[in-house]
Amino acid sequence: MKVFSHDSAGNKSLINYDNFTFSGGEEHIRFHSPSLLEVVKIEIFERLTDSSKIIRLMMAVDALKRLTSENTPIELVIPYFPYARQDRVCVEGEASGAVVMANFINRLNFSKVTIWDAHSDVSPALIHRVINIEQIALLKQCEELSSRLTNGELTLISPDAGASKKTLKISEQFNGVPEVIQAHKVRNLKTGEIIKTEVLGNVEGKNVLIADDICDGGRTFIELAKVLKNEGALEVSLFITHGIFSKGLDVFTGLIEHIYTTDSFKAANEFKNNTNINLQIIEM
Incomplete structure (x- = not known):
């Protein structure tokens, strides 16, 4: 988590703090700042990728409000909105993770919340005072x-x-120059496994780019890349906003030559390179 102060002259400064976890699992945070009373705005940047970071955020907001007598607006930047994929209840007895997370953030009463490339329209609709930076704006940062x-x-x-x-x-943002071909996947409704992937167009002799918002283990893109290669695609590239890559990059070897992603889920230095794949991290 990075915390910045903004003064009236437009200067942005990093606010230092200490944090640790007690043996009982409780998160602790302490800011080191002589005074924040002259600050006009505070900005928190965090990748909320595990539960301890969520608790730490809550502690940080409470501490900052106490230091500023609750008079200074606090903005939050969370590029990857956690639980965004849990935006509907599919099975009775489950929770709606997106609703739970949005309610948690709303209760912290941020003056603005910025997320990147929301998984669906549900998350932005749930979060108060939200700015959703669209995928195309992030893609255009890669020359x-x-x-x-x-x-x-x-x-x-x-x-x-x-x-x-x-x-x-x-495609529209590039004046319709890139051709768009739709793919279709069929899942086993009981197991969730992909049992068939179809490409509804001709890719023979073409360099193709698969575009989506999230890559976790990568099964969807692996199965699609196999079909694209079998149908004659010369080169397969992948643009993903949120690169989780929980199975690593090796699973794409021989199928996908180029991967473009942002640093929304983890910092650029946390990605593990693969000599067979050209990985480019778009840092915002």
């Missing part, structure tokens, strides 16, 4: 990828129906 799309070097592949709207928006 190489933007140039390849502008020149029509890449055909866009939408991996499933859920990604169609975002994929079409990418």
